[in-house]
Amino acid sequence: MLKQKRKQSKDEDNDSSSRKRRKADLSKPVSFVSTATMTEPGSSRSSPEGAYDVFLSFRGEDTRKTFTDHLYAALDQAGIRAFRDDDELPRGEEISDHLLRAIQESKISIVVFSKGYASSRWCLNELVEILECKKRKTGQIVLPIFYDIDPSDVRKQNGSFAEAFVKHEERFEEKLVKEWRKALEEAGNLSGWNLNDMANGHEAKFIKEIIKDVLNKLDPKYLDVPELLVGMDRLSRNIFDFLSTATHDVRIVGIHGMPGIGKTTIAKVVFNQLRYRFEGSCFFSNINETSKQFNGLALLQEQLLHDILKQDVANINCVDRGKVLIKERLRRKRVLVVADDVTRQDQLNALMGERGWFGPGSRVIITTRDSSFLHKADQTYQIEELKPDESFQLFSWHALRDTKPAEDYIELSKDVVDYCGGIPLALEVMGACLSGKNRDGWKSVIDKLRRIPNRDIQGKLRISFDALDGEELQNAFLDIACFFIDRKKEYVAKVLGARCGYNPEVDLQTLHERSLIKVLGETVTMHDLLRDMGREVVREKSPKQPGERTRIWNQEDAWNVLEQQKGTDVVEGLALDVRASEAKSLSAGSFAEMKCLNLLQINGVHLTGSFKLLSKELMWICWLQCPLKYFPSDFTLDNLAVLDMQYSNLKELWKGKKILNRLKILNLSHSQHLIKTPNLHSSSLEKLILKGCSSLVEVHQSIENLTSLVFLNLKGCWRLKNLPERIGNVKSLKTLNISGCSQLEKLPERMGDMESLTKLLADGIENEQFLSSIGQLKHCRRLSLHGDSSTPPSSSLISTGVLNWKRWLPASFIEWISVKHLELSNSGLSDRATNCVDFSGLSALEKLDLTGNKFSRLPSGIGFLPKLTYLSVEGCKYLVSIPDLPSSLGHLFACDCKSLKRVRIPSEPKKGLFIKLDDSHSLEEFQGIEDLSNCFWYIRVDDRSHSPSKLLKSVVEVLFLSVSLSHKKKHTQLAHTLINV
Structure with missing residues (x-):
């Protein structure tokens, strides 16, 4: 359906502000930063490919060609994938599915509040959807930016917002207008960025701080903290x-x-x-x-x-x-x-x-x-307990998503706050427990709180457990509390899924929303108080008889129950780790009465006797440092979902054929005596992990029967010489890690037809025949062939001689039309080798890692790679110059290049440029820096061992010359900042 374009402002803002030169302290490492307008890109209406990092909501007439354009360019330059919509919603039309997907799939929504924002129905509808998505999707962040407007005007709809709502109330239904007002009030209360309060109103500095904040929020090393921090x-x-x-x-x-x-x-x-x-x-x-x-x-x-x-x-x-x-x-x-x-x-x-x-x-x-x-x-x-007003604010936020509750909830909220005693965790958990309940539900919970002693924090937290809907959800919480804290989410999900019989993602999400667990990155964790509360729920069912509890996690209890054979059919899970103990031997008969045992961890235990006595309902076995050479043939594993046998003494997992159609993960990593993979038939196995099995010489042909396998890790299996031809039949395989398989002779020919295989990690393999066989991987997107930086050049991945390169790289490059990431660090590449190859054939290449090599000049063809955005030559100590880089390049890393003298900046970079040159202390010249007038750029030179050279002085002169010239160009806004690092 055709959509009308947003009205464009008639006049473009011109930058009339004068910039004073700042004196640079060249005794310190420095970074050079520039922000500028970029050419208006095409419409962003094409269907999004996967999730966005940031969704931008803004009033086009106010900021499209000024602040929002600069912000979008800076986000793009920083590698942040942002969605910016330039179309206006026609009258009477709802937000499209396309736009809804963009909002829902974004990790952060940035709302640019300007004076005219509230006059746009389109913007207000976007804001409502953004806040609704924030409530539904735990972890999504909404970041308001107050651009030339006071946050209180947004919250209270004053000033230009008041004028806009006078018109809205005349045109639209009361219900819709109230919804918009509520959304503005909520957004105005969120922590964000106010231009008038920062950087003295300088947009360039303001944008830089925003980019830093967004990167922190997106960065995996950025630690998750509560959205609302009270009293801290x-x-x-x-x-x-x-x-x-x-x-x-x-x-x-x-x-x-x-x-x-x-x-x-x-x-x-x-x-x-x-x-x-x-x-x-x-x-x-x-x-x-x-x-x-x-x-x-x-x-x-x-x-x-x-x-x-x-x-x-x-x-x-x-x-x-x-x-x-x-x-x-x-x-x-x-x-x-x-x-x-x-x-x-x-x-x-x-x-x-x-x-x-x-x-x-x-x-x-x-x-x-x-x-x-x-x-x-x-x-x-x-750290002291929160004050009453702080407690009230924190609780109200978690219970009602507002720091000030409605009038009819004020007294009820005060009752809960009084019982929680100023402890943030209790306030958060109780708030999450009451969220969405009506007044009667609140009164019921408060009645329970009154019966719990004031200092009994666990008792108060227990109410949130009791409020969980359904036995399955409670069991999931108890399983995590007893056995799976600090485990990978995928690992936990496979076990819980086997237990409950359905996909547990919704349960994990619910527990996260109720603040009973945290998912940090890919790891499931839990506060100690909540863990102890969950374990107390289990313990109190049988305080004096551990063998009659559903779960046994305490080491002393587990050992006594097994040694004295006091287990019962009540036990569903048991964890024991005797790796640091002298006593390790137990009888399999100790499990005879545990008919309902699903979860079993027996790290380091030496189990003797008939394994028929163990439960046939086992779904998770974690047996690290298993002393057995072979898995017992009488051990029933039909219901197993995860088998974790790392650091075992196994030579073979079992003799003969096994059919395990419920197994999802098999991990035999670091089993030093394992000589071959098991004869296993499974329609469900997704991960087979054999990392560090140094005696492994055979991958069984039955691997072709693993029809759901997506991940195979053979890293460090250095005795392995061949992969079975039938591995090419595993059409589901996406990732193969054979790094360190130094004796591997070649890849099977049929692997070239594996369309799903998009990631091959083959670091440290020197074999020339193997390298030649890589060329058949026509569908590979990421190819890693790192060498070992700790080995001498003669034994590095690729010989410095010309013959190896002539034999495999030119031919392979023709085939590697799909490769996006190519990693060749520490590969011993010298000028003799690089003279023989031309990288220009890698038309899809986006990331190239040449770290730690020995050439004095870059391999040819790199300047002609149309999609290259990342290049690393860090530690290339003989590299003298970096010429002719492609305009697509966004990141150049050339730290510790001791001989580097010249760097040519790409002409007319498309998306901005980030260059890092720390400890490359021979630098004398940046070529082309004076032409960087239409993009965001950042250059860092941090030399910790030498005083800054004449390079820095020359760059500063060019930098400020560019600034002064840019002011003479009409419609150009350019700001440079010199920063001490």
Whole structure:
């Protein structure tokens, strides 16, 4: 259906403001940033491909060709996929399905409130849908921007908004007008950005802060915090101010208080604000639970090194060795570390025993219930309970999505707040429990609260559990509380799905909405108080007889029940981990009476006797470090959904053929003695994980019968020489990881017909015949052929000799027309090798990683790649110049290029440009920088070992020359900012 175009403003705004030159401090590392208008792109009406990062809602006549255009360009340059609609809704038409999808699929909605926003019915309908979507979709963010208008005018419909509503009330039904008013009031109360309050009204700086905020919200390392933070502003600001002070000492801050009081939330807020200022950062989200695991302190040490160094770390088997590694690897790095929920001194000793372990200027935050662990802290902060008015505001928000409840709910809200005692967790959970209930429902809950002692937090939280609809939902919560905290969501969903008989996504979403679980990234987690409440629900059914409880998670209880054979048919799940214990042997007969056992974890247990005695209803088996060489043939596994046998002693999983049509995940990783994969027939298996099985020499031909397999991980199976030809029949396979399979001779020919195989990870494979066979993968989208940076050049992935490249790359490049991501880091590429190839044939290539190679000039053809947006040549120490880059390029990373002297900026970049050149201290010249007048660009040069060269002075001169020239061009708005980093 034809749509009328929004009316365009008759006059374009001209930038008449004068910009004063700012004196640059060239004794410090600097970044150069520019924002400018971009050519108006075509209409965004084409159907969206997948989810958007940001949906932009704005009044076209007010901001289309000024602020919103600049914001859209900056979002695009930063790699943020934004939806901007340029059409107006014809009179009487509802919002289209296309637009609804764009709103629903976006992670963030940015609403640009301008003086004319409320005069547009289109904008108001968009806003209503955005806020409705926010309520339905947990995790979606609405970010209001107040552009030349006061937030109170939006909330209360004053000023130009009042004038608009006078007309609306004459034309539209009262119900619709009330809906619009309510939406504006709600949006006006949300935390957002006000141009008049920031950067003295300078749009360029304002947009830069918005982009930083959006990136933080989209960044996987950005930690989720509550949408409404009450009573924490002053404390978080004090901590931020103390830690952000520029000093070279290592500063430690301690935060202590009772459970559920908000320690973790404040630590997350400060971490999000500070982390971008450091070379590396690490947030230990559940240090207490992780440390309780087998070798838990060493696992935490591995996490610290991995998060900060951004690379895989060898397994740490000894805590003392881990201490040495931390000191050696991090003592020169400026890092930010948060240790959340510390309960033992050895946790701190293992991770940050001395300040000297971290580099000058590092910052450490410790949260704990026990202030005695904070004796080394420079500052300590105790978190008190919320004040009554703060409690009222927080509860009202979670119960009614408004900080001020309706008149008839005020007294009821005060009753609940009084019983919750100023504890944020209790207020949040009770609010979520009451959300959507009528007054009678509220009164019923309050009656229950009155019967619970004031200090009984768990009792109050229990009400939210009792309010869950249906036994299946309650069981899902209890299963997570007892067995699946800090597990991957996909893993948990497969087990719960087997238990309940349907897709559990809705249940997980409901638990998340009720604030009973959190889904952080891909991990399911839960607050300690809620975990303990759930476990108490189970325990109270049989306080003195663990064998008569539905779930047994306590290690001592589990061991006693099995050793004394006191299990009953009531038991549905049991978890036992004896990897750190001397006593490991148990009889299979201990399970004889547990006929209804679905969930079983027996890490390190040596089970003897007949396995026929185990339940035939098992759906999850987690048996890490299983000592058996073969799985018993009498073990019934027909109902199994997840079999997790990592670090086992198995040589073969079982002898003969097995048909397991309910199995979803099979994980045999790091089973060092496994020689071949099982003869398995399954129509449901989706993931087969064999990472680090160093003795594996055969993948069984039965793999063709895994008709639902989408993920196969053989990383580190270095003895494996061949893959079965029949693997080509697995039409569902999407990802194959064979990195480190150094003896693999070639890929089976039939793999070339696998249209679904879009991701191949084959790092560290030197075999020339194998490399030649890659060319047949015509449908591959991501191809990773990284070398090993720790090996000498002679044993790197691709020989520096010319012959290997001549034999496989030219032919392969012709076939790789679908490859979007190509990763060739640390591959030993020299000038002799790169002279033989032309990259221009990779017409679909978007990302190229050439990190750590030995050429002095880039391989030819890169300048002709029409879709290339990302190029990394970091650590290419012999690279002298970077010429002729394509105009599509958005990101160039050339840090630590010791010989790099010249960089030519792409002419007329299409989407803006981000360049990072840290520690490339031979730089002398940027060519083409004076032509960057029609895009957003950012150049960072941070040289920590040398004083800035004449390059910086020349760039500054060109930068400000560009600024002055741009003001002479009509209809051009250009702003440059010089920033100390």
